[in-house]
Amino acid sequence: xxxxxxxxxPATYLLPKEGGMRVPGLVxxxxxxxxxxxxxxxxxxxxxxxxxxxILGYSVAMPDIHWGYGFPxxxxxxxxxxxxxxSPGGVGYDINCGVRLALIDIPFDSITAKNRKALLExxxxxxxxxxxxxxxxxxxxxxxxxxxLVKEGAKWSIDLGYGFSRDLEYMESYGVIAGGDAxxxxxxxxxxxxxxxxxxxxxxxxxxxGKVDAIFLKDVAKEWDVFEGQTYVLIHSGSRGLGHQVCQDxxxxxxxxxxxxxxxxxxxxxxxxxxxxxxxxxxAMAAAANFAFNNRQRILHEVRQSFNETLGIPFExxxxxxxxxxxxxxxxxxxxxGVEKKVCVHRKGATRSLGPKSKELNSLFQxxxxxxxxxxxxxxxxxxxxxxxxxxxxxxxxxxxxxEMSRFKSSKFWKGKDPIxxxxxxxxxxxxxxxxxxVEEMPNAYKDGSLVVQAxxxxxxxxxxxxxxxxxVVKG
DNA sequence: ATGTGC
Numbered sequence: 001x002x003x004x005x006x007x008x009x010p011a012t013y014l015l016p017k018e019g020g021m022r023v024p025g026l027v028x029x030x031x032x033x034x035x036x037x038x039x040x041x042x043x044x045x046x047x048x049x050x051x052x053x054x055i056l057g058y059s060v061a062m063p064d065i066h067w068g069y070g071f072p073x074x075x076x077x078x079x080x081x082x083x084x085x086x087s088p089g090g091v092g093y094d095i096n097c098g099v100r101l102a103l104i105d106i107p108f109d110s111i112t113a114k115n116r117k118a119l120l121e122x123x124x125x126x127x128x129x130x131x132x133x134x135x136x137x138x139x140x141x142x143x144x145x146x147x148x149l150v151k152e153g154a155k156w157s158i159d160l161g162y163g164f165s166r167d168l169e170y171m172e173s174y175g176v177i178a179g180g181d182a183x184x185x186x187x188x189x190x191x192x193x194x195x196x197x198x199x200x201x202x203x204x205x206x207x208x209x210g211k212v213d214a215i216f217l218k219d220v221a222k223e224w225d226v227f228e229g230q231t232y233v234l235i236h237s238g239s240r241g242l243g244h245q246v247c248q249d250x251x252x253x254x255x256x257x258x259x260x261x262x263x264x265x266x267x268x269x270x271x272x273x274x275x276x277x278x279x280x281x282x283x284a285m286a287a288a289a290n291f292a293f294n295n296r297q298r299i300l301h302e303v304r305q306s307f308n309e310t311l312g313i314p315f316e317x318x319x320x321x322x323x324x325x326x327x328x329x330x331x332x333x334x335x336x337x338g339v340e341k342k343v344c345v346h347r348k349g350a351t352r353s354l355g356p357k358s359k360e361l362n363s364l365f366q367x368x369x370x371x372x373x374x375x376x377x378x379x380x381x382x383x384x385x386x387x388x389x390x391x392x393x394x395x396x397x398x399x400x401x402x403x404e405m406s407r408f409k410s411s412k413f414w415k416g417k418d419p420i421x422x423x424x425x426x427x428x429x430x431x432x433x434x435x436x437x438x439v440e441e442m443p444n445a446y447k448d449g450s451l452v453v454q455a456x457x458x459x460x461x462x463x464x465x466x467x468x469x470x471x472x473v474v475k476g
Numbered sequence: 477a478t479g480t481g482c
Contacts, residue, residue: 069477094477132479192479203477244478327477 004043005034011063011458012392015043020264021050026058026392030455033063036404036447045072048264052077053272054084056336056343060393062350063455064402064447068092070267073349076396079273081331081342086278087270088254088285090346092327093247095285096292097205097238098172099351099373099399100323101384101468102300104231104313108211108471111231115310120429120472122306123207127299129476130433131202132241134195138298141194143182150180150287154297154323157197162301164316169362171323172352172370175293177330180286185242186249193242193291198298200237202437202476204400207303208234208375208382213469220368220386220465224321232468233318234382235299236375238327239292246288250281273344282329289328296323321384322371326351326399335391345394353397353462355389372462376401376449378441378473379426383453385462397461401449410445411436423473432475441475 005013005027015025025046029037042065049071050059056078065074070089077090111119128135141149149156153176155168168174182190200207212230215221239246251269254260257277260269271278304315329346336343354361355369365371372385374397389395405413419438423430432438456462 092477097477134479201477202480205477238477240477241479248478 009459011455015046017050018047021047022052022055023050023058025050025061027061028393028455028459028461029063030451030458033451033455039065041067042072045070046075048268049075049077051264052079052085052087052268052270054080056080056341057394058392060396062398063452064349064398064400066402068348070265071346071348074398074402075348076350076394077346078334078343078394079346081273081344084273084344085270086273086281086329086344087268087346088247088250088281089267089269090348091285091329092348093244094238094327095243095246096289096325097327098292098296098323098325099375100235100296100300101321101371101373102233102318103226103321104233104307104318106231107229108231109229111311116472117429118310119209119306120431120474122310123303124431124474126302126306127207127474128199129201129474131476133199133433135198138195138198141190141197146182146190149294150182150185150290152176153290154293157294157297163297167297167320170320171293172325175297175323177286177289177328179283180290181283182287184280184283185246185287189242189245189249192245193240196240196242197295198302199240199295200299200474200476201240202434204441205237205476207299207474208470209472210468210470212466214467216464216466217386223364223368224371226384226466233303234373234375234468235296235303237295237299239288240295242291243288246284250284285329289325293323322373324351324373332394334394343394345396347396349399350396351399352395353387353389354395355387358389372397374398374400374449374453377443377446378430378470379423379428379443381449382468382470383449383464384466384468385453386465387462388460390461393461398452398456401446401452403445404447405445407440410442411439413444414439414442428470428473430473430475434476437476
C-alpha cells in the first residue's frame with residue numbers, strides 16, 4: 001500500500017496535495033485491493049490530473065484503476081465549466097465506451113443445451129466482432145446519415161426500426177449527448193465508422209448471455225423486475241474506429257497548437273472549455289458518443305433478432321434495463337464544498353451513479369437511483385448496482401473488475417493450455433474470431449470483480465442489487 | 477480501445 005494514502009472514510013483514501021496539485025486525490029479501494037495492486041504508476045497519474053486548470057474537488061480514482069493514456073483508467077475529474085479545461089485523455093480513445101443490460105423473463109435454466117448453442121451461434125453470426133470488422137449487411141453511412149445520427153443519438157436507429165421508443169427511456173441521458181455535430185469530425189473518422197454500427201470490436205468488448213444468480217437488494221430488484229434465475233444480455237462496446245479517430249485527430253491538433261505545455265505529462269493535453277478548440281472537441285466527442293449509442297442500439301437489435309430466430313421470443317420481450325457510458329465528458333451540476341457548480345465531469349473508465357430523486361432520471365430510477373452496470377470477467381460474474389449519488393466522486397462509480405495481469409502475461413500463462421476447455425469447465429461457451437483475444441481476456445487476467453464492487457459499496461457510491469453469471473460469450 | 481506495435 002502506498003505510504004501516501006490516508007484513510008478518511010470506509011474504503012476511501014486521501015492522496016494529499018503536493019507540488020502543483022490544485023486539489024487532493026481521492027482513492028476508493030479496500031485494504032485487500034491495495035495489497036493486490038501496484039498503484040505507483042496510476043497514482044502518479046491521479047496526482048498529474050490534479051494539476052489541470054480548473055479542476056475542482058478531488059482527482060478521483062476508482063478501485064478498478066489502472067494506467068491509461070495521461071489519465072488513469074478508472075479516474076474521474078471535474079473541471080469548472082467556465083474556467084476549466086477539457087481533455088481528450090480524460091475521456092479516452094474509445095469515446096462513450098459503455099455497457100447495456102437487457103433482461104428476458106424466462107429462466108435461463110429452461111433454455112436447452114441445444115438452444116443455448118444455437119443462440120450463441122446466431123449472435124456470433126448477427127453481430128460482427130473483431131478488430132476492424134464492420135457490418136457487411138448494413139447500409140454504409142452517408143454524410144446525411146452522419147449529420148442526423150451524431151445529433152440525435154440512439155433515437156436515429158430506433159426511428160429506422162432498430163428498437164422501440166421505450167428503449168430511450170432506459171439509457172443514460174436518453175441515448176443522446178447534446179451538441180454532437182458531424183462537421184466537427186474528420187472525413188477519415190466518418191470513413192472508419194461507415195460500416196461499423198452494430199459491431200462489438202475487440203479487446204474487452206463482448207456480448208454475454210447468462211442468468212441472474214443472486215439478488216442482494218430485494219426491493220430495488222423488484223422495482224426493476226429483476227429476479228433470480230432470469231436470463232440477461234450484457235453488451236459492452238463503444239464508438240469503434242470512429243471514436244478512436246476523433247480522439248487521435250484532437251490530440252494531434254491540441255499538441256500542434258501548444259496545449260500540452262506547462263503540464264506534468266504531455267498526454268494530459270487539454271484546451272480551455274470556453275475556447276473554440278475546447279468547444280470543437282466537445283462537439284466531436286458528443287458526435288462520437290452518439291455514434292456509440294447507435295452502435296449499442298444496433299447490437300441490441302441483432303441480439304433481439306437472435307432470440308427471436310432461435311427461441312421465438314418477441315423482440316420487445318428482450319427488455320432494456322439500462323445503458324451506461326463509462327468513457328465520457330459531460331456538463332453536470334454538482335455540490336462542491338456546499339455550493340452548486342456547473343462542471344465538466346470527465347469519466348474515464350468510470351460510470352455515472354446518480355441516486356434517488358435525481359431530476360435527470362426517469363420516474364422509475366428517480367425512485368430507486370440509476371442502475372450501475374459493472375462487467376466482471378468472462379466466467380465469474382458481472383454486477384448490477386444501484387447508484388447512491390455520492391457527491392465526493394461527482395456521483396460516479398467503478399466500471400469493471402480491472403486487470404490483474406497484462407494482456408501479454410495472460411497470453412503467456414495460457415500458452416500450451418486449453419483455454420476453451422477451461423471456460424467450459426466454468427460453464428461458459430465462448431466464441432471469438434481470434435484465439436488471441438480469448439487468451440488475453442481470460443478470467444484470471446482480471447481481479448475478482450466482487451472485491452471491486454464491495455469497495456464501492458463500502459465507500460457509499462453504489463449498492464449491489466444482483467450478481468450476473470455468464471454462460472454464453474461472444475468476443476472480438 | 478484501435479484498419480492493434482517494434
